[in-house]
Amino acid sequence: MSAITLSHGSGGTQTNQLINDVFFKYFSNDILNQMNDAAHLAIDFKKLAFTTDSFVVNPLFFKGGNIGKLAVCGTVNDLAVSGAKPLYLTCAFIIEEGFSMADLEIIVKTMAEEAENSGVKIVAGDTKVVEKGNVDGVYINTSGIGGIYEDVNINCANAKPGDVIIVNGTIGDHGMTIICERNNFGFEGDLSSDCASLNTLVDRMLEVYNGIHVIRDATRGGVASVLNEISDSSNVSIVLEENLLPIKEEVKGAAEMLGFDPLYIANEGKLCAFVPEAQAQQVLLAMRTHPLGRNAAIIGRVTNEIGKKVYMNTIVGGKRLVDRPSGILLPRIC
Amino acid sequence: MSAITLSHGSGGTQTNQLINDVFFKYFSNDILNQMNDAAHLAIDFKKLAFTTDSFVVNPLFFKGGNIGKLAVCGTVNDLAVSGAKPLYLTCAFIIEEGFSMADLEIIVKTMAEEAENSGVKIVAGDTKVVEKGNVDGVYINTSGIGGIYEDVNINCANAKPGDVIIVNGTIGDHGMTIICERNNFGFEGDLSSDCASLNTLVDRMLEVYNGIHVIRDATRGGVASVLNEISDSSNVSIVLEENLLPIKEEVKGAAEMLGFDPLYIANEGKLCAFVPEAQAQQVLLAMRTHPLGRNAAIIGRVTNEIGKKVYMNTIVGGKRLVDRPSGILLPRIC
Known part of the structure; x- marks a missing residue:
């Protein structure tokens, strides 16, 4: 079974393969696919909500979900409870050398499904790979932008x-x-x-x-x-x-x-x-x-x-x- | 010398102390201080740039900077080179149990100085603490929003x-x-x-x-x-x-x-x-x-x-x- 290697985080050929074979396979959308350093977004709201959360849950897979589902839901919820319509997420992975590619793919697939389910697009990302023992499997950060409903004042x-x-x-x-x-x-x-x-x-x-x-x-x-x-x-x-x-x-x-x-x-x-x-x-x-x-x-x-x-x-x-x-x-x- | 404990990441009293004594001490601004789940932002641009990056540099301190400076500059630069004016950052820390509070404070102070220097506000954050050995010191994610200049088309x-x-x-x-x-x-x-x-x-x-x-x-x-x-x-x-x-x-x-x-x-x-x-x-x-x-x-x-x-x-x-x-x-x- 294939596994994540340090070269997947070096910004070269293997990083590109990982991005194409795993992340783009599931997250693909018109904005992400432009592959700019920063996603370009047209926004129809006068006020925005902006939030971030890192997810380090252990175990990574549990009854009712996994770290990927948690990472999407957590940031969607932070936006929703502030009176905003969740619009766009970024996601950043810190992956341990040796981590199972198959497990990563399940996590990414779950994130894509949950993003679809909650109506948000994943528009930018980042991947770092650290040496074995310097992270416990995978940690995920999601940040999110929402459009604040004008007639709502939740605080x-x-x-x-x-x-x-x-x-x-x-x-x-x-x-x-x-x-x-x-x-x-x-x-x-x-x-x-x-x-x-x-x-x-x-x-x-x-x-x-x-x-x-x-x-x-x-x-x-x-x-x-x-x-x-x-x-x-x-x-x-x-x-x-x-x-x-x-x-x-x-x-x-x-x-x-x-x-x-x-x-x-x-x-x-x-x-x-x-x-x-x-x-x-x-x-x-x-x-x-x-x-x-x-x-x-x-x-x-x-x-x-x-x-x-x-x-x-x-x-x-x-x-x-x-x-x-x-x-x-x-x-x-x- | 005081150190980070798991209780600093539990979402209770110690988390609050850490947020107030370290993060708010340096990052304080009108938006962050509202302490909402998501920062509320008024935006004057029709199009936004949105980006994310995690920083895992080793060593954490090096000649010319530290992980905190890197985390602010990295995201500011991703926005700038996409033709956007960097406006707002989030920052999310994953900290190892036992990490030096004094070192954390230096990193946070540097981030605040670099944010000031580049004209961005840090408007939302997150702190997770993991058991000793499950992260190498501290990893930082920054995500950023910029306003895209209308007459520019960098791609x-x-x-x-x-x-x-x-x-x-x-x-x-x-x-x-x-x-x-x-x-x-x-x-x-x-x-x-x-x-x-x-x-x-x-x-x-x-x-x-x-x-x-x-x-x-x-x-x-x-x-x-x-x-x-x-x-x-x-x-x-x-x-x-x-x-x-x-x-x-x-x-x-x-x-x-x-x-x-x-x-x-x-x-x-x-x-x-x-x-x-x-x-x-x-x-x-x-x-x-x-x-x-x-x-x-x-x-x-x-x-x-x-x-x-x-x-x-x-x-x-x-x-x-x-x-x-x-x-x-x-x-x-x-």
């Missing part, structure tokens, strides 16, 4: 007392899948990453109500981390209801057994939306008509309480602080 | 017979510096990387003649690689004059001793411009008024010869093929 600092917090489905699926697969716990059962592009879901939400205050995807650090950031940025308190949190039984079981709290576990296809109470039901129902929002649920609300922190009313009747995560939850979750 | 496929090929100074400086530093050859002497942002030089060239056919920076694979790409894309032959190639004595000496050909050695502050003969002197003189073009020189021209390849008239009176590089020149040069 982390916009949460207001009275806002209802909606999540589009079960939490902790991605992180728990990675944890279990990495450790071969054997009780994975139906555990599967929720890795998905959320842009069409966000579009549906904005169609029914374009005044949504905040939307954020709950990746590293989980729902707890995102809500803490929003609480800080908007200077508000948030109160969650533990009994309303949608969590799959297998995630709950594995988390309990291993001592994790699903609120802190990464998701790759989940967002939290802050919607004024008057429009909350309407947005919730619209979300449930989308395949990625079928299990959408209200999980809490923004309050005037002093403290400007995140709290949770627990099932046993108490109230606890949901602090920002600290220390190592799990490295290389995404 | 790899635009080279025409009769075009004069101009380089803005001595070739092989960056690659030879890295080779010698990596191997501690001890004869580095005045060897220093040419790493520099070329956008103000390109602006000066376009001011005197905005009809320049092709501009490309000659990075991985050196001048030979870039000229082969242009020869292919434009379907023309190119003839270089060996006696006109500007090469520093120390680069020539080290290259001879180690068996390298400076034509194939990477540059990080050099471009090749293809200019119609009638405007060539004018562009050349303008380049020489810029600090990064003082040693600008005509090195060859585009011809009608059959073959559609790159040739060189040698000093001893022969003519040889300058082929596309093949195999491993040197890994991790940028």
Whole structure:
């Protein structure tokens, strides 16, 4: 089976072969094919969103996806939750000498499929190859440009007392899948990453109500981390209801057994939306008509309480602080 | 001395500290400081250039620069040579557990200085930390957006017979510096990387003649690689004059001793411009008024010869093929 060699990263004949045989084979489009140092893009939006993310997930292949799917979904989602239509991605690979060409091709193929699925074009790329042992298989960076919808103002600092917090489905699926697969716990059962592009879901939400205050995807650090950031940025308190949190039984079981709290576990296809109470039901129902929002649920609300922190009313009747995560939850979750 | 830990990459409290204490300390600007998932940008150009590059250079610090300077210059240059005004960069770090915080701070400070110097803003970022041994110190990806000048049409496929090929100074400086530093050859002497942002030089060239056919920076694979790409894309032959190639004595000496050909050695502050003969002197003189073009020189021209390849008239009176590089020149040069 053929493998990546250092010469694939030297900028010469072998680099060209790799680009043509693998990257162009799947990513081919009118812009990329011009092979300029920089892609040239005509843009119909007055304002753009611009974002970047590197992906170092371990293992590279997991139930529900692989690093390539994650790399496309992650950047598409960062654009979508900022109120933008995802348009163009770049992708940059850092590949370990000896990496399987067949595995690389699967990853690239998945990226192309996910880009097609979410309506973005991959318009520029870069390939570096490093000596064996200087990277763990392959790391991928994707950067993305989106066009900001003019009548939308989604912002982390916009949460207001009275806002209802909606999540589009079960939490902790991605992180728990990675944890279990990495450790071969054997009780994975139906555990599967929720890795998905959320842009069409966000579009549906904005169609029914374009005044949504905040939307954020709950990746590293989980729902707890995102809500803490929003609480800080908007200077508000948030109160969650533990009994309303949608969590799959297998995630709950594995988390309990291993001592994790699903609120802190990464998701790759989940967002939290802050919607004024008057429009909350309407947005919730619209979300449930989308395949990625079928299990959408209200999980809490923004309050005037002093403290400007995140709290949770627990099932046993108490109230606890949901602090920002600290220390190592799990490295290389995404 | 403090060091990077896995918790700096977990998306929690320590990640926030790192972002505030190091990244925001130097990169701070009105757009970045909004801390959205995606930066929001108002764009005054109808067409954009979009590019990405990952940097894995070894060693991280070298005479004339470091990986941070390289990461900013590299992406600024990719935008500039495509006929665009570089506007915004993202930067994404993959850092090894245990990496020196002091070294990271030097790298970030250098990036901020080079961004300031080249007039771009760093508007979004990402930080991942991987376990010791899974990356070699730090790798950096930068992606960039530029606004394409409307009256300019620079393109790899635009080279025409009769075009004069101009380089803005001595070739092989960056690659030879890295080779010698990596191997501690001890004869580095005045060897220093040419790493520099070329956008103000390109602006000066376009001011005197905005009809320049092709501009490309000659990075991985050196001048030979870039000229082969242009020869292919434009379907023309190119003839270089060996006696006109500007090469520093120390680069020539080290290259001879180690068996390298400076034509194939990477540059990080050099471009090749293809200019119609009638405007060539004018562009050349303008380049020489810029600090990064003082040693600008005509090195060859585009011809009608059959073959559609790159040739060189040698000093001893022969003519040889300058082929596309093949195999491993040197890994991790940028």
